[in-house]
């Protein structure tokens with residue numbers, strides 16, 4: 001199928017807004033399960049989810065993946081992992097492979113988060129290997145990219161597109177690419193009181209979307225924003241972003257509900273690569 005036709009078909013079938021949630025390491029096990037039950041109930045009745053306006057995925061800690069996937073079974077919410085191994089099996093103490101994750105029902109795997117880069121020393125080579133591992137195991141990579149320091153939007157866009165290009169070019173040496181979720185997370189806006197400005201977010205996300213449109217191997221990819229995102233941001237962003245990647249501001253399920261409400265407001269017309 002020609003790439004352009006493939007892109008058009010993916011766009012036609014993609015929900016307009018992608019909402020991801022990473023629980024990081026904030027919740028205990030029972031707290032995670034209770035949160036997942038609330039999200040399951042929300043997703044089962046919210047018209048944005050039942051009507052396909054929004055797609056929702058959640059990334060709990062590894063031990064909660066099986067029960068959370070069970071709790072969300074029967075809803076349109078998908079689950080994924082916050083990390084995965086570069087390899088698919090073998091002597092890698094403490095690691096969890098993409099094959100294992102797919103077997104237990106995960107459909108997404110986050111790679112390249114700033115916290116893993118900063119605290120665990122992961123660089124582009126490892127991030128690319130994890131991206132490739134996700135793709136070859138049927139997991140959609142949630143590839144986090146974003147500038148370290150607060151710079152002007154145009155400079156942030158240039159750095160972020162270069163980062164995505166670098167990582168995905170390296171990943172392509174290990175196997176075919178496919179649709180990814182590019183999570184634009186300016187590192188200075190993670191864990192902050194407020195997100196980056198709408199103008200900053202739009203400038204970078206539109207650059208990422210423009211770059212993706214030149215990459216047929218990545219057709220069907222989405223660009224979402226993370227970094228202190230919460231209720232109200234989607235409405236402020238309007239067009240130019242395919243969704244949000246939520247952290248702390250999704251801990252209250254009611255806040256997730258308010259964000260889903262925003263996806264129905266009609267002002268959001270998300271371009272899809």
Ligand SMILES: O=C[C@H](O)COP(=O)(O)O
Pocket residue numbers: 022185189190191192226227228229245246247248249
């Ligand atoms: O994975 C999510 C992002 O790092 C954002 O987290 P945050 O909203 O708590 O800043």
